[in-house]
Amino acid sequence: MAFCQALSGNAAVALETRGLIAAQKALFEAFIQLLADAIDAKSPYTGGHCARVPELAQLLAAAACEARSGPYASFQLSEADWEALHLASWLHDCGKVTTPEYVVDKATKLETIYDRIHEVRMRFELLKSAAETDAWRAIAAGGDRQALQAELERIWAELDAEFAFVAECNLGGEFMAQERIDRLQAIARRQWRRTLDDRAGVSAEELRRRQRESQQPLPVGEPLLADRLHHRIERLPQQQLPADNPWGITMAEPELL
Template structure:
């Protein structure tokens, strides 16, 4: 039947999305399961702000399809940005390590040359003492070099970075080492320092905007599909799942009265699954309890709907995606 064909198209589309970012495999299916579960809970609620809300079978179908396809726009985001696990791309970190090795060799040659020059100019007298002094200087520079590389490796992690450490990384880009040819070389460039000083996560501002653009891409793709009248709101629901009630979301900065109820429901499901997913390289999965605490913080901050969150918790909707034991 046409319905079976369409179901196959939707599932194939979701599989195509998630194949570009294997670390989020299953996310869209879990979000759909949670969103439909919360919508069913709202539908059964006899009182409160949503006591009069009832979703028809077609509207439930609309919610499910919008949830399954909410991240389709990620096909328009560069793959290396989608799967970026550290602040620097792997080839960039390798380049820094090679740069450190070149600086190390240059310093060693520089101090070897100074020893030879001293020996040629002044002979063996007092050479041992002078050589010891030069060796100590070289060891100090090499230790500084190693400490610098260690700092780069630590800063490259996606953890929250203290301000003083970020400032130290920025200053580090200004530090240079002179090699045997008199050339000054730095371990990292100012641009690399800027990336390493990202205070939280792994994305630069440009990369973050690329990720956020997936919502617009999703809408543009879904808007081209000739949906039937019963499920024509799928593009609208899908494009609003990153909006926040207080206007701090993206891509449009809409406030509560501009965001469809179905999207508010999906937002809670999307955040919950992103927090508890165990397969993301840039963060560890949180426990169910921690995830619910974070969602409550989001509620207090005015980002998500408190009534919907209460229903999500009271009805234990989150258990719908808990691994079966």
């Protein structure tokens, strides 16, 4: 009788443990799906992505397991492997939780907290205004008014076409043809005149990055578009993954953020 009681007690403990483990797994499953749903809800451009990837991952893995010839003929997943694949596919985008909104929800190439195409447009507006000022100065100095106005109209049309091209590039895909890159670089070499200090009123972090560049006396000619040293945001030591990380991650980190 005592033996039966002990045996039934052990069985009850085992069943309760299995129930607790199952409940813990269910809670974890619900948590990671909630996390994925929250990431999907952040962006109308990638909405549903986190939910679709697990479905596709399961289908691809199943197809590989069913292969009887070719490179996947011997490929099989154990029960533990299937569970790991399931969790990994649901968590593949979990890093977006800490990624800034303007990076996750990036609708154009120049968009950050705001779309910097507006800043580019203003530089074109400055060039058009400067061209008009130069034309009227030349007219006031006795130049041929009709010829100068015709030249001004030509310059305006050229600037309008160039801005339209830059704006189109901002909406483009991930790759550009070489001739479009060459044209963009040619447009970038145009100069606009800056008369105000570009270090005034900026954050301490941006000021630190700008101090890596030599400060030229004002006024100064600035390229219309440029990759500047202060645009390069370095990865700080605390943001780097140690070589002996416990997760076994071996992917090389980009030099810059």
